[in-house]
Structure formats: structure tokens, C-alpha cells
Amino acid sequence: MTVSGFDLVTGAAGFIGSHLVDALLASGRTVVGLDNLAVGRLANLQQHRENPNFRFIQADVADRAAMRDAIAGAERVFHLAALADIVPSVQNPDRYHDANVNGSFAVAEAAKEAGVRKLVYAASSSCYGIPDVYPTPETAPIAPQYPYALTKWMGEQLLLHWAKVYQLPVVSLRFFNVYGPRARTSGTYGAVFGVFLAQKLAGKPLTVVGDGTQTRDFTYVSDVVAAIVAAAERGRTGEIYNVGSGASVSVNRLVELIGADGVEHLPKRPGEPDCTFADIGKITAELDWAPKVPIEEGVARMMDNLDYWRDAPVWSKDGIADATRDWFKYLGR
Numbered sequence: 001m002t003v004s005g006f007d008l009v010t011g012a013a014g015f016i017g018s019h020l021v022d023a024l025l026a027s028g029r030t031v032v033g034l035d036n037l038a039v040g041r042l043a044n045l046q047q048h049r050e051n052p053n054f055r056f057i058q059a060d061v062a063d064r065a066a067m068r069d070a071i072a073g074a075e076r077v078f079h080l081a082a083l084a085d086i087v088p089s090v091q092n093p094d095r096y097h098d099a100n101v102n103g104s105f106a107v108a109e110a111a112k113e114a115g116v117r118k119l120v121y122a123a124s125s126s127c128y129g130i131p132d133v134y135p136t137p138e139t140a141p142i143a144p145q146y147p148y149a150l151t152k153w154m155g156e157q158l159l160l161h162w163a164k165v166y167q168l169p170v171v172s173l174r175f176f177n178v179y180g181p182r183a184r185t186s187g188t189y190g191a192v193f194g195v196f197l198a199q200k201l202a203g204k205p206l207t208v209v210g211d212g213t214q215t216r217d218f219t220y221v222s223d224v225v226a227a228i229v230a231a232a233e234r235g236r237t238g239e240i241y242n243v244g245s246g247a248s249v250s251v252n253r254l255v256e257l258i259g260a261d262g263v264e265h266l267p268k269r270p271g272e273p274d275c276t277f278a279d280i281g282k283i284t285a286e287l288d289w290a291p292k293v294p295i296e297e298g299v300a301r302m303m304d305n306l307d308y309w310r311d312a313p314v315w316s317k318d319g320i321a322d323a324t325r326d327w328f329k330y331l332g333r
């Protein structure tokens with residue numbers, strides 16, 4: 001494979017990262033994928049095992065030497081590697097700081113040394129906390145409710161600071177509720193599609209938080225990948241863009257689309273907004289990007305790939321209550 005002028009994707013074996021690798025290779029790019037496999041799965045990249053334009057590196061983004069070696073010669077960097085989920089971030093904030101903050105520092109420094117043409121950061125809309133305005137613009141106040149949200153925002157601010165001080169060409173994208181094939185099978189509410197689909201396959205009731213009237217900006221992964229590519233090609237250095245679906249759908253509607261063998265309700269969780277809904281006016285106007293996959297089509301595509309979740313853990317009401325105990329302990333004050 002070409003040793004210079006390539007795209008480097010961190011978190012390449014993860015959900016969004018693997019779809020991005022697919023798209024970049026399909027467009028004719030040479031790609032190096034990096035992942036420590038703490039969350040990602042090599043199975044997500046198995047289709048590229050024989051592709052001469054793809055190389056995989058197993059390494060941690062917080063390893064500065066490894067990042068310098070991986071990024072040397074890269075033209076573009078897509079920094080998607082991160083630890084996700086709320087409860088583990090409350091229980092182990094040090095791991096989240098190391099992965100999401102120190103990892104972003106290592107990427108920033110390596111990218112600066114390599115003189116990359118563009119660095120796209122996968123940020124999180126969780127930085128908005130419980131917004132006052134819907135749809136929520138990029139200018140909304142920052143109010144992270146838990147360490148995951150805080151560390152993702154800190155990673156974003158670090159990279160944007162490098163853009164300001166060192167002229168590192170950084171663009172940040174704040175993702176809203178991404179779903180699609182290969183979505184994570186771990187976690188509880190954070191991976192709601194994985195939870196629901198595993199429950200459906202097992203013939204179990206779907207576990208709904210609260211009364212299910214809360215709404216989410218469910219954004220299909222192919223739309224997110226298109227936004228990432230648009231940011232790399234047309235995004236302005238130092239800018240932040242929301243990436244959403246242009247709609248907000250209730251959890252009850254999601255249950256209806258999936259088709260439930262009964263529903264069990266869980267207590268509403270502290271720190272979770274009743275609504276997530278991105279204002280995507282900025283990215284639409286500046287990057288000529290718009291979402292294309294409505295929730296009905298996206299869910300149908302996932303239902304066509306149900307086997308992916310056959311080995312996923314099947315969460316019960318009691319299991320989720322036990323797994324989220326620390327959520328209520330620390331965030332419910």
C-alpha cells in the first residue's frame with residue numbers, strides 16, 4: 001500500500017469507524033485503520049483483509065509513540081477512537097480521561113508533527129447536557145452531565161485549541177444518537193438499538209426508560225459518514241458542526257417500528273434530556289450536506305441485519321437496574 005498521502009482512521013474497528021473505512025476505500029483512498037480493540041471488533045473490518053489499500057494497526061491512541069508512527073505521512077486524520085457509555089465513565093473516570101483527553105492530545109501532537117492537511121474529530125452532542133433550546137445549535141451552552149460527556153468535550157476543546165495556536169486544520173463534528181448496522185452490542189441505554197434488537201431476537205420484552213415519550217435525534221450511520229467526508233473536504237478549520245437527522249423521534253415510535261413482544265418500563269434516569277434534536281442549519285449551509293435516511297428506512301435496514309445482534313447480551317429489567325445502580329447513586333442528587 002502507499003506509505004504517504006493516506007487517511008488514518010482511529011477507532012477503525014468500531015461502529016462508525018468501520019463504516020468510514022468502507023466509504024474511504026470505496027472512494028479510492030488508501031486507509032490505515034488504528035484501534036486498540038477495547039471496544040472495536042476486527043470482524044467489522046474483515047471485508048478488507050485482502051485489500052492492498054488497507055492496513056490495520058492495533059494500538060492505543062494515548063500511546064504517543066504509536067500515534068507518531070501511525071500518523072507520519074498521513075494526509076488526513078479521522079479521530080473517532082473513544083470510550084463511550086455513561087455508567088463506566090462514572091465508575092472509571094481515569095480510563096475515560098486517558099482515552100478521550102490524553103488520546104486526543106497524542107493525536108493532536110502527532111498530527112501537528114506530520115503536517116496533516118485535515119483532522120476531523122468525532123465529538124458528542126452529550127456536551128449540551130439538558131439543552132434549553134430545540135433544535136439545539138452549536139452555540140448552545142455546554143453542560144456535560146457525566147464524565148464521558150465531559151471528556152469528549154475536553155478532547156474537542158484541546159484539538160480546537162491546537163487549531164488556534166498551532167494552525168492544526170481541525171474540524172469537529174458533534175454527533176447525535178448514531179445508529180445502524182454494527183452498532184455497539186454493549187451498554188444499556190447508550191446502545192438502545194443493540195439492546196432492543198437483542199431483546200427482540202430473544203423474544204423478550206423491550207426495556208423502555210420512562211414512559212417512552214422522550215425523543216431522540218436518531219441519525220443513520222451512512223449519513224454520519226457522509227458528514228465526516230464532507231468535513232474533511234469542505235469543513236473550515238476551527239469550526240464545530242452538529243450532525244443530526246433533522247428530526248426527533250420518540251422511543252415509543254422506535255419500539256413500534258421494531259415490533260415488540262411486550263414492553264417493560266424502567267425508571268427515568270437523571271442527567272438524560274427529554275429530547276435530543278440537532279440544529280443542522282450550519283452544516284447544511286456550509287458543507288452542502290443533508291441527511292438522507294429517515295428513521296423508517298434506517299430501522300428496516302437494521303432489521304435486515306438482525307443476525308449481527310444474535311450473540312449480543314440480552315438485557316433484562318433487573319439486569320439494567322443493577323448495571324445502572326451507580327448512575328442513580330452519583331447522578332441522582
